[in-house]
Amino acid sequence: MIAWRSGRWRELARYPSAIAGVAIILVLVGVALAAPLAVPYGEALERWRGGERWQYHPVNAAPVWVDRLRGGRAPTTRVIASRDVEAEVHPFPGGRRLTLPLTFDYAFDDFPSELNLFLTAEGHARPPFVRLLWQTPDGREIPLGGHRLGERERISISQDRALAQRLGGLAPHIGLFAAEKAEGEAGAPSLQTGRYGLVLEAVLFDAEAPLEAELVVYGRVHGIAGTDHQRRALSLALLWGTPVALAFGLIAAVGTTLTTLVIAAVGVWYRGWVDAVIQRLTEVNMILPVLPILVMVGTLYSTSIWLMLGVVVLLGIFSAGIKTYRAMLLPIREAPYIEAARAYGASNLRIVMRYMLPRILPVLVPSFVTLIPTFVFLEASLAVLGLGDPELPTWGKVLNDAQSQSALYNGYVYWVVSPALLLMLTGLGFAMLGFALDRVFNPRLRSL
Amino acid sequence: MKPASAGRPVRPDLRRSRLRDLRHLLLYAAARLLALLATVVVGVYLTILVANMGGQVDELRLVQIRSEAVEAVRADPAFFDMPGEERSALVERQVALEVERLRLDQPFIVRSLDYLRRALSLDLGRAEQMHSDRGSREVRDIIVERLPATLLLFGSANLLVFFTAVFAALHLSRRYGSALDRTVIALAPSSAAPGWFYGIFLILFFAFLFPLLPAGGMVTAPPPESRLEYAASLARHMLLPVAAMFLSSIFVSIYSWRTFFLIHSSEDHVEMARAKGLSARRIERRYILRPTLAPIITSFLLMLIGLWSGAIILEQVFNWPGLGSLLFQAIGHRDTPVIIGGVVIFAYLLAATVFLLDFLYALLDPRVRVRGGRS
Numbered sequence: 001m002i003a004w005r006s007g008r009w010r011e012l013a014r015y016p017s018a019i020a021g022v023a024i025i026l027v028l029v030g031v032a033l034a035a036p037l038a039v040p041y042g043e044a045l046e047r048w049r050g051g052e053r054w055q056y057h058p059v060n061a062a063p064v065w066v067d068r069l070r071g072g073r074a075p076t077t078r079v080i081a082s083r084d085v086e087a088e089v090h091p092f093p094g095g096r097r098l099t100l101p102l103t104f105d106y107a108f109d110d111f112p113s114e115l116n117l118f119l120t121a122e123g124h125a126r127p128p129f130v131r132l133l134w135q136t137p138d139g140r141e142i143p144l145g146g147h148r149l150g151e152r153e154r155i156s157i158s159q160d161r162a163l164a165q166r167l168g169g170l171a172p173h174i175g176l177f178a179a180e181k182a183e184g185e186a187g188a189p190s191l192q193t194g195r196y197g198l199v200l201e202a203v204l205f206d207a208e209a210p211l212e213a214e215l216v217v218y219g220r221v222h223g224i225a226g227t228d229h230q231r232r233a234l235s236l237a238l239l240w241g242t243p244v245a246l247a248f249g250l251i252a253a254v255g256t257t258l259t260t261l262v263i264a265a266v267g268v269w270y271r272g273w274v275d276a277v278i279q280r281l282t283e284v285n286m287i288l289p290v291l292p293i294l295v296m297v298g299t300l301y302s303t304s305i306w307l308m309l310g311v312v313v314l315l316g317i318f319s320a321g322i323k324t325y326r327a328m329l330l331p332i333r334e335a336p337y338i339e340a341a342r343a344y345g346a347s348n349l350r351i352v353m354r355y356m357l358p359r360i361l362p363v364l365v366p367s368f369v370t371l372i373p374t375f376v377f378l379e380a381s382l383a384v385l386g387l388g389d390p391e392l393p394t395w396g397k398v399l400n401d402a403q404s405q406s407a408l409y410n411g412y413v414y415w416v417v418s419p420a421l422l423l424m425l426t427g428l429g430f431a432m433l434g435f436a437l438d439r440v441f442n443p444r445l446r447s448l
Numbered sequence: 449m450k451p452a453s454a455g456r457p458v459r460p461d462l463r464r465s466r467l468r469d470l471r472h473l474l475l476y477a478a479a480r481l482l483a484l485l486a487t488v489v490v491g492v493y494l495t496i497l498v499a500n501m502g503g504q505v506d507e508l509r510l511v512q513i514r515s516e517a518v519e520a521v522r523a524d525p526a527f528f529d530m531p532g533e534e535r536s537a538l539v540e541r542q543v544a545l546e547v548e549r550l551r552l553d554q555p556f557i558v559r560s561l562d563y564l565r566r567a568l569s570l571d572l573g574r575a576e577q578m579h580s581d582r583g584s585r586e587v588r589d590i591i592v593e594r595l596p597a598t599l600l601l602f603g604s605a606n607l608l609v610f611f612t613a614v615f616a617a618l619h620l621s622r623r624y625g626s627a628l629d630r631t632v633i634a635l636a637p638s639s640a641a642p643g644w645f646y647g648i649f650l651i652l653f654f655a656f657l658f659p660l661l662p663a664g665g666m667v668t669a670p671p672p673e674s675r676l677e678y679a680a681s682l683a684r685h686m687l688l689p690v691a692a693m694f695l696s697s698i699f700v701s702i703y704s705w706r707t708f709f710l711i712h713s714s715e716d717h718v719e720m721a722r723a724k725g726l727s728a729r730r731i732e733r734r735y736i737l738r739p740t741l742a743p744i745i746t747s748f749l750l751m752l753i754g755l756w757s758g759a760i761i762l763e764q765v766f767n768w769p770g771l772g773s774l775l776f777q778a779i780g781h782r783d784t785p786v787i788i789g790g791v792v793i794f795a796y797l798l799a800a801t802v803f804l805l806d807f808l809y810a811l812l813d814p815r816v817r818v819r820g821g822r823s
Binding site: 017021127159280283284285286287288289291292293295296297298299326349370373374377380384385386387399401408409411413416420422424427430431432434435 | 645651760763
């Protein structure tokens with residue numbers, strides 16, 4: 001048995017496509033194993049739910065490396081925190097005045113995508129007051145108004161309509177970074193690089209209580225996979241999508257092929273009404289449309305990936321494969337070695353499981369391998385239809401988000417391409433191995 | 449079966465055997481039709497069970513009935529100055545009446561049979577929120593309106609893939625081992641991805657990066673007046689989805705057909721024809737294609753079955769107004785009658801395909817003609 005196998009495997013190694021396929025699969029399995037180590041399951045779900053933890057990420061930013069490969073210098077996100085700068089303190093009776101210069105060097109090719117200021121003022125009896133002043137490299141000073149602060153305040157400078165109007169109709173994150181124009185000069189605003197500063201002049205009515213400020217200059221590129229419309233880093237979903245996709249594909253493929261095979265063998269062995277029932281059920285199952293039923297289950301019950309997996313396996317049990325396996329098993333049933341087994345008194349179960357099934361297992365291996373990507377894509381398809389698992393980050397859900405946000409229309413190509421490439425890679429890896437296996441294991445193809 | 453040319457007298461024994469063949473064919477078709485009908489009944493009943501399990505549909509309907517009753521009582525000026533308790537009693541009475549009218553108080557088994565009867569006679573009920581473009585709320589009208597679009601798109605794509613694949617495969621099986629042959633084999637794994645997947649990329653390239661073709665829809669809006677322009681617009685819109693389906697299945701189809709023809713062209717009777725010195729064309733037509741016609745047709749129809757359900761997402765991606773995107777919209781609206789109706793229609797389409805398969809098989813397979821429905 002072992003020798004036979006090693007011979008087949010050696011034969012398989014002659015196909016470059018098989019080796020490439022195995023390499024892809026190994027990489028994917030490696031990523032799948034690394035994902036839970038890098039980000040534990042619970043944390044991945046928690047983070048993918050979104051919310052405040054992503055507030056320092058830009059919206060819809062492209063991957064950094066794409067821009068750098070093209071030779072661009074698109075801005076990345078900068079956080080300038082007050083704890084890193086020296087504050088000037090002027091005490092006065094009943095409180096103190098703070099001057100916080102949040103300065104930074106801006107040396108990118110493009111305007112930032114957004115400008116936010118996060119302020120934390122905890123433990124103040126009376127709300128503090130803060131006045132903002134913007135300093136440009138060429139020495140202009142633009143007042144950004146004053147704010148009375150709550151405990152946690154988020155000042156969206158980019159959303160300041162009045163400021164935009166003062167800047168000549170430009171969005172603040174563009175207008176504040178644009179070079180001054182000569183009188184009557186028209187055209188697009190040009191970026192000014194150099195040292196910018198946001199000076200906070202705060203009046204605190206408390207001698208001790210702290211004031212923390214963080215100025216976030218959002219970039220246009222982020223990380224290795226970019227971000228989505230909810231500021232979530234896509235790398236998380238792409239990373240965690242790998243184990244989910246592989247697990248779904250593998251479990252569904254194992255579940256359907258093995259059950260189908262056992263049922264076909266049982267039908268062939270027992271004949272009579274057992275066989276008839278199995279055959280009729282297969283015919284019924286053939287007219288049950290799989291995807292619409294999955295859609296129905298997803299709509300009426302739950303879109304949990306495990307329920308979907310269960311339904312896929314259930315619908316796959318009496319699949320058309322039964323007819324193929326039956327045709328293969330029928331001659332085996334009459335083989336002399338089966339008769340020998342009967343003669344020594346082997347039980348029915350033993351004959352089916354130990355004598356009939358092992359005979360057709362090799363033929364099954366290729367179709368099993370090619371089946372895996374089908375299910376991986378099925379999961380993605382359901383997600384694209386909006387029936388993805390409500391909690392798990394998967395490739396399909398990333399695609400679905402991208403579609404619902406018209407990513408292609410808005411030019412966020414990375415958002416569609418990265419999950420699609422991963423899907424394609426998975427599909428290709430298994431398909432290439434499967435096709436090569438088919439040529440090695442399938443007796444009818446061996447002579448060709 | 450060569451058609452009997454008119455004028456030439458047909459020998460009586462031949463005519464008798466034709467009659468026998470016809471009788472057997474009809475018998476076989478009737479038997480298969482009966483069996484399939486039974487299958488459809490079971491399949492649709494299973495669908496209804498799935499849709500109703502846990503009383504989901506009934507609960508939805510009860511909520512709907514209640515809210516309608518409350519609304520009706522509140523809106524009616526006759527009940528304006530009725531005390532609250534009396535009013536809620538009235539609502540309860542209305543709900544009870546409606547429940548009795550819809551037979552929701554009967555045991556599920558009775559009602560499920562009623563659903564079955566209605567679904568089988570294509571009385572699919574009224575949609576909860578959706579309506580057809582003409583404004584009808586009948587699920588059947590909604591579906592009938594969408595069906596031609598689906599049939600057009602998938603029919604043309606499938607026919608294209610099938611004929612291209614069979615003829616390319618015949619061509620390749622003659623040039624077995626050539627560079628082209630090996631390229632096709634190497635490209636076969638690309639079919640692991642479904643059509644919608646290629647669709648996304650085609651849209652990206654041909655609609656956004658190089659805006660040559662429309663990204664979605666079936667015709668331009670507003671639809672062109674003249675027939676010719678309408679057809680031209682339709683063709684332009686069909687190009688990308690058909691290309692997507694074509695890309696996703698062409699290489700694997702060619703690959704499997706090529707293998708199939710290779711196996712068959714090494715059979716003894718083909719070798720003999722070659723030895724006799726018959727032309728390659730004649731060998732292909734008479735000795736390879738003719739005996740393999742039955743499995744070819746089988747696989748064509750099986751491909752159809754496979755593509756029916758793939759339709760949903762491709763239509764969604766291309767915004768094609770067919771059954772698939774209807775089902776998708778129904779999911780969005782949680783419109784249960786439309787979803788169930790769609791599943792029933794899909795079941796019918798599949799059953800029709802299977803029947804066609806059986807019937808064509810009977811036409812092509814001499815064993816069925818000779819022996820009738822008994823296998």
